[in-house]
Amino acid sequence: QVHLVESGGGVVQPGGSLRLSCAASGFSFSTYAMHWVRQAPGKGLEWVAFIRYDGSKKYYAESVKGRFTISRDNSENTLYLQMNSLRAEDTAVYYCAKTYTSEWGFDYWGQGTLVTVSS
Amino acid sequence: QSALTQPASVSGSPGQSITISCTGTSTDVGYYDYVSWYRQHPGKAPKLMIFDVNKRPSGVSNRFSGSKSGNTASLTISGLQADDEADYYCSSYTSIDTLVFGGGTKLTVL
Numbered sequence: 001q002v003h004l005v006e007s008g009g010g011v012v013q014p015g016g017s018l019r020l021s022c023a024a025s026g027f028s029f030s031t032y033a034m035h036w037v038r039q040a041p042g043k044g045l046e047w048v049a050f051i052r053y054d055g056s057k058k059y060y061a062e063s064v065k066g067r068f069t070i071s072r073d074n075s076e077n078t079l080y081l082q083m084n085s086l087r088a089e090d091t092a093v094y095y096c097a098k099t100y101t102s103e104w105g106f107d108y109w110g111q112g113t114l115v116t117v118s119s
Numbered sequence: 120q121s122a123l124t125q126p127a128s129v130s131g132s133p134g135q136s137i138t139i140s141c142t143g144t145s146t147d148v149g150y151y152d153y154v155s156w157y158r159q160h161p162g163k164a165p166k167l168m169i170f171d172v173n174k175r176p177s178g179v180s181n182r183f184s185g186s187k188s189g190n191t192a193s194l195t196i197s198g199l200q201a202d203d204e205a206d207y208y209c210s211s212y213t214s215i216d217t218l219v220f221g222g223g224t225k226l227t228v229l
Contacts, residue, residue: 044122045157045165045208047218059216089145095164104212105155105170110166 002026002108004096008112016086016117022096022110023080030054030074033103038092039112047076048094049081050103064090086117123148123221127226130227137142137225141209142190147219150189153212156185156194159223160205168207169194171181204228 008020009084037050045112049070050059058070079096092113097106124142132136140157141148148154154172157165167176169185172192182197192211196203208222 017187036219042221044206045159045210045220047210047220050216050218061217069216100170100176101174102153102171103209103214104153104218105167105178106157106165107167109164109166 002098004098004108005108006094006096006110006113008048009094009115010099011116011118012086013119014087014117016081017084018115020081020083020094020096020113022081022098024079025078027098027108029077032068033099033105034072034079035097035099036079037095037097037106037109038068038087038090039095040092043092046061051079052103055118070113083115086115091115091117121219123157123211123219125207125209125221125224127205127222128227130229132229133201135199137192137199137226139194139196139207139209139226141192141194141221143192143211143219144172144190146214148187148192148213150214150229151212152187154185154187154192156183156192156225157207157208157210158203159208165208172215199229 093112100107
């Protein structure tokens with residue numbers, strides 16, 4: 001059974017940093033691309049970042065480029081999102097998502113972790 | 120990259136069929152067959168309903184179908200059921216190696 005469990009969310013001041021983790025189990029983590037997707041309170045889904053199965057390619061939404069870094073540790077079956085220079089508009093539930101047959105569709109999502117950027 | 124355009128809301132009665140549209144551009148929906156649809160119930164994570172325009176993951180009812188014409192993709196749900204009431208989002212890969220979502224459509228089962 002596939003499980004994705006995010007952690008690391010919380011309240012942070014504007015300009016601060018947080019590191020999110022996504023612990024994966026139940027599938028061969030090292031063979032799948034992974035993504036982060038976020039959802040602001042009461043709003044729609046927004047794609048954040050992509051990392052290829054081996055970490056060789058990383059892509060970011062324009063809104064987070066230069067501030068967020070996606071990474072993975074295939075030996076620990078864990079996906080990360082380092083978030084720096086946080087802004088109020090980064091407040092959202094952050095989901096990690098496992099890709100399916102292509103690198104751009106997700107068949108499993110975690111339960112999400114809430115990040116609140118506020119002074 | 121602008122969000123894909125979806126109607127804010129659609130509704131239908133149990134047993135009826137509805138279609139949700141998702142309009143993009145020639146650099147996303149119109150060019151690539153990497154269109155997916157997700158259903159999200161309140162407070163829950165999204166669930167994949169359709170991938171690669173018209174393919175259903177195992178376990179998803181054949182009441183759900185997807186299609187594409189030009190820059191517009193569509194999700195059709197036949198035989199509406201109460202549990203289909205949810206928010207639906209489309210997504211597409213884009214020519215600049217990003218993913219774009221639609222704004223979401225709230226489906227109400229009357």
